[in-house]
Amino acid sequence: MVDEAEVVLGEGTAAVLDVLGFKAARRTHGVEKLVSAVRRLRQHMEMDEGVRQIFGGTSTTTAAFSDSVILTKAAGQLDADGTRETLSQTVEHTAAAAAQLVTDAISGDVPLPFRGCIAAGPLLVFGDIFVGDAIDAAAEFAEQALAAVVWLAPSALKALSASRRRSILMLVEWEVPLRGGRIETLVVNPFWQSALLTPTQENAEAEFAELTTKLLAPFDGVDALDVAQKRQNTASFLRHAAAVSRDKWKDLEDHTWRRTAREGSDH
Numbered sequence: 001m002v003d004e005a006e007v008v009l010g011e012g013t014a015a016v017l018d019v020l021g022f023k024a025a026r027r028t029h030g031v032e033k034l035v036s037a038v039r040r041l042r043q044h045m046e047m048d049e050g051v052r053q054i055f056g057g058t059s060t061t062t063a064a065f066s067d068s069v070i071l072t073k074a075a076g077q078l079d080a081d082g083t084r085e086t087l088s089q090t091v092e093h094t095a096a097a098a099a100q101l102v103t104d105a106i107s108g109d110v111p112l113p114f115r116g117c118i119a120a121g122p123l124l125v126f127g128d129i130f131v132g133d134a135i136d137a138a139a140e141f142a143e144q145a146l147a148a149v150v151w152l153a154p155s156a157l158k159a160l161s162a163s164r165r166r167s168i169l170m171l172v173e174w175e176v177p178l179r180g181g182r183i184e185t186l187v188v189n190p191f192w193q194s195a196l197l198t199p200t201q202e203n204a205e206a207e208f209a210e211l212t213t214k215l216l217a218p219f220d221g222v223d224a225l226d227v228a229q230k231r232q233n234t235a236s237f238l239r240h241a242a243a244v245s246r247d248k249w250k251d252l253e254d255h256t257w258r259r260t261a262r263e264g265s266d267h
Contacts, residue, residue, distance in 0.1 A: 012074040012123035013090040013159070014134040015098050016142040017116030017150060019067040019105075020230060021218055028221075029110045037110035038067070041101075060097040061125055068142075069114070071097050072125050072135070087120055088161045091152070094118050095170050098150045098188045106214040113148035113218045113234070117141035118188075120159035146177040146226075147233035148215060150188040157185055169195060172244045177233050187237065190215065195245040208242045 019025070026034050041064075063070045073090040085093070095118060105112040119137035124130070137153050145151060152160070152171065160171075171186040194207035215238060219231035 010074055010076065010123060011087050011121065012072060012125075012132075012134055013087070013094040013118060013120045013156060014123055014130070014132075014138045015069075015071040015094050015116055015118040015150065016135070016138040017069045017071070017098065017101065017114045018142055019112045020115050020148050021113065021222065021227065022067040025110060025112065025218065033110050037108050037112060038064075040108055041105055041112065060094060062097075063128065063130075067112075069101060069116075070130060070135070070138075071101070072123060072130065073097075074123065074125070086161075087159045088164060091118065091120055091156050091160045092164065092168065092170065095150075095152075095188050096192075099170055099190055099192055102150065102188065102190050102215075103193070103211065106211070106217075111214055111218050113215060114150065115143070115145045115148050116150045117144070117153050118150065118156045119153040120156040144178045144180070146179065146230055147237055148230065149174075149176060149234065149237055151176045151183075152186045154185075160186070169245065169248055172241050174237055174240055187241070189241045189245060190238070191241055191245040195248065201246075205246070208245065212238045212242070 022034075025037075029037075061072045063072075071094050073085075073094050075087040075090050076084050079085055098114075098116065098118065102114050105114055117138050119134045119141070121133035121137070123132040123134040134155070137155055141151075141153050151174075160168075170189050170192040172189045173184070174187045175182050175184045176187060190211055191204075191208050194204050194211065212235075216231060216235055219227055219234070222228075
């Protein structure tokens, strides 16, 4: 029996992501390889130790079904310093988890390009039940982008503090092409960990190029106008994200986050 005292809407952040070209991947690679790829991805859906170190040891709740993934994080959790996380921080943490998922998903034999949306607001996660405006908005907007990107809905953009919008590396400003038009917002940067953890700019550039090739590979060989459009849009975003990461790379050289992340990745 459900304890009604436990079923209370709080504030938090939710991301809903799905794989672009899931049916095409099944035809190209076969059911067995596709299932193995999805199973492998589910085993790696927790953030790595370097990211945990950055965010004070807190984690993001994950759930998956078929080619879709849900990431949620409640505001008010205590971090390693005993400080309660703000809604703005949960947006950052969810974006970091989404970036980790995006890069993990393209690293196997069957690359899976994700797109999705992050929203903030009232949220309740009760077992496998997800309720609230945050999950509703993320689910509604998840399949709207015409590119393999994970973007912030207006609610998440509003929740993120103004100072963090300008300085944070894991999110970059971009005008996202949607089915109903375009929206200028922040988009998860798949290169942020490379910029944060790589010791030299030359090595970071090599990782940017490798990630770009992997992210675009699933679109190749598919002769369809909508796929070509999504590939073109995705390539445009990746060029922009790499340029932003390149510009900010030197600024991060002595950043506390960078030192902390490197130390965490060495363990």
